[in-house]
Amino acid sequence: MPTIKAVRGTRDLLPPETALWNRVEAVARDVFRRYGFHEIRTPVLEATELFARGVGEETDIVSKEMYTWEDRARAQSEKAQSLTLRPENTAGVVRAYIEHKLGDTGQLQKLYYIGPQFRRERPQKGRYRQFFQIGAEVIGPATAGSESPLRDAEVLEMLAALLDALEIPRASAENEFRGWRLQLNSVGSSTDRPRYVAALREALGPVKDRMCPDNQRRAETNPLRVLDSKDVEDQEIIDALPKIADYLDDASKAHFAAVLDSLDACGVPYTVNPRLVRGLDYYTRTTFEFTVNLGLGTQNAMLGGGRYDGLSEMLGGPRAPGIGFAIGEDRLILTLQALEEARAAAAGEIAVTPKMDAYVAPLSVGQHAAALRLAHELRAAGLAVEVGDGSFRLKRSFEAAERVARAIVIVGEDEVAHQVATVKTFATGEQRKVGFGELAAVLGE
Ligand code: HAM
Numbered sequence: 001m002p003t004i005k006a007v008r009g010t011r012d013l014l015p016p017e018t019a020l021w022n023r024v025e026a027v028a029r030d031v032f033r034r035y036g037f038h039e040i041r042t043p044v045l046e047a048t049e050l051f052a053r054g055v056g057e058e059t060d061i062v063s064k065e066m067y068t069w070e071d072r073a074r075a076q077s078e079k080a081q082s083l084t085l086r087p088e089n090t091a092g093v094v095r096a097y098i099e100h101k102l103g104d105t106g107q108l109q110k111l112y113y114i115g116p117q118f119r120r121e122r123p124q125k126g127r128y129r130q131f132f133q134i135g136a137e138v139i140g141p142a143t144a145g146s147e148s149p150l151r152d153a154e155v156l157e158m159l160a161a162l163l164d165a166l167e168i169p170r171a172s173a174e175n176e177f178r179g180w181r182l183q184l185n186s187v188g189s190s191t192d193r194p195r196y197v198a199a200l201r202e203a204l205g206p207v208k209d210r211m212c213p214d215n216q217r218r219a220e221t222n223p224l225r226v227l228d229s230k231d232v233e234d235q236e237i238i239d240a241l242p243k244i245a246d247y248l249d250d251a252s253k254a255h256f257a258a259v260l261d262s263l264d265a266c267g268v269p270y271t272v273n274p275r276l277v278r279g280l281d282y283y284t285r286t287t288f289e290f291t292v293n294l295g296l297g298t299q300n301a302m303l304g305g306g307r308y309d310g311l312s313e314m315l316g317g318p319r320a321p322g323i324g325f326a327i328g329e330d331r332l333i334l335t336l337q338a339l340e341e342a343r344a345a346a347a348g349e350i351a352v353t354p355k356m357d358a359y360v361a362p363l364s365v366g367q368h369a370a371a372l373r374l375a376h377e378l379r380a381a382g383l384a385v386e387v388g389d390g391s392f393r394l395k396r397s398f399e400a401a402e403r404v405a406r407a408i409v410i411v412g413e414d415e416v417a418h419q420v421a422t423v424k425t426f427a428t429g430e431q432r433k434v435g436f437g438e439l440a441a442v443l444g445e
Helices: 017-034 048-056 060-065 090-099 149-165 192-204 213-221 232-239 250-266 329-347 365-380 394-404 413-418 436-443
Strands: 045-047 067-071 081-085 109-118 130-139 180-186 284-292 301-307 322-328 358-362 385-387 407-411 420-425 431-435
Touching (some): 017 109, 017 130, 017 149, 045 048, 048 060, 048 081, 048 090, 130 329, 149 180, 149 322, 180 250, 250 284, 301 329, 322 329, 358 365, 358 394, 365 385, 407 436, 413 420
Parallel strands (some): 358 385, 358 407
Antiparallel strands (some): 045 081, 109 130, 180 284, 301 322, 420 431
16 A cells, blocks of 8 residues: 655654754743733634735735635535635734724734644745744734834844744854844835835836846736845846835834834844845835744745734724734744754764653553552652553563663562562662652652
8 A cells, every 4th residue: 555645845743853842832932921922823724815815916925825725615504715724824813803803902912823824835944835833913003002113123122032042043243154133124104115116116117128037027016026036137137126215204214213223222133124025915114034044045034024004904904003923933943953953063962862750660461550550640740751561571671661761660569569669760770669659759859
């Protein structure tokens, strides 16, 4: 029989790697807690129209990368509906904000999420068709301060704090290629943008025929996308195009300047990149990306985000400015793994998997129940415990125990009768008798 493999672009996450995923998520949750964020869980399945309207029909995500299908009606009362596996979660969070009238509280909503997203991209290292994002959104009525540049700066400062907590270094002059780098830009308000796009179209008119076919198409459908083209031959033309900074109105300029001032005050390093426009249509004003040159190859954008002051209205909701980001968790993990490998290699260490506290070995099948009961008590006391099989010979039990645990606890007929186990600690080779009642304390030392 041929075997069945995971679908292209998806992957299984196996232990021990899953321990790293859990650690990253625990650190993120703790940082979110300290900044007043609460978790939101939205469905993986959404109406296709949510992304068409929210992310934009002309974006690569919506035009090429979504997993979309017409869902059959199951009953006469049901209509067939076009469904999509979410390619990102900002649109879903704003849908939930509108649907549950979270704006009616008058409060700012600070929401975070951790979960899978789906895009039909060409798979490569750091790029998958099912990938995970750790994201957060700050959204609310303008009266709650949701438009304030303080919110932009707080989100960026929180990201710096999260990366610090995960011990990912900041890029510095000496360490230019090892750390993270924040690039940001302002793409202007919903009134600045059309003026800029018109200027771009005009500037592209006479030169677009000299560009690659992709950029020729973008020049027609979505000229902003030309700016983040990686086509080497087109760079000279792109560099000469008008800059968004020259099209910002006074309010957008002041907003951006205030964000930069706060970042300076908080000691968050950044570079302004006038070409950073990002691939989703909902952005207004501040947009940003954090890149790392570690373990990611060409997929060096570890996270991205920005402000979306008009998204709620695009989805039929009330005015509710917002700002947020999503970290590519897969890419964050690859970065941490590359850092750990470099650290271990520099220290000349060999990788060791952490061991369990004890391996309870019944001497024969007759002690299975007693061994399981003892293991239950030790586990209830917080220890990590494995249980062996009484049909093993003693030598095999010792070998199995040493592979996974720091100590073996032997449970034979005598031991059960006297409620005293024989314990051997592998690191010291010491062997002793310990009463069942004291075992948890002794093994936990
Ligand atoms: P995005 O830039 O499309 O933004 O994705 C954010 C991050 O997700 C990227 O920087 C990257 O690390 C990761 N990512 C994207 N596609 C893949 C893939 N195929 N494989 C692995 N990782 C990937 C958004 O999704 C916005 N919703 C972010 C946001 C939140 N803006 C405002 N709030």
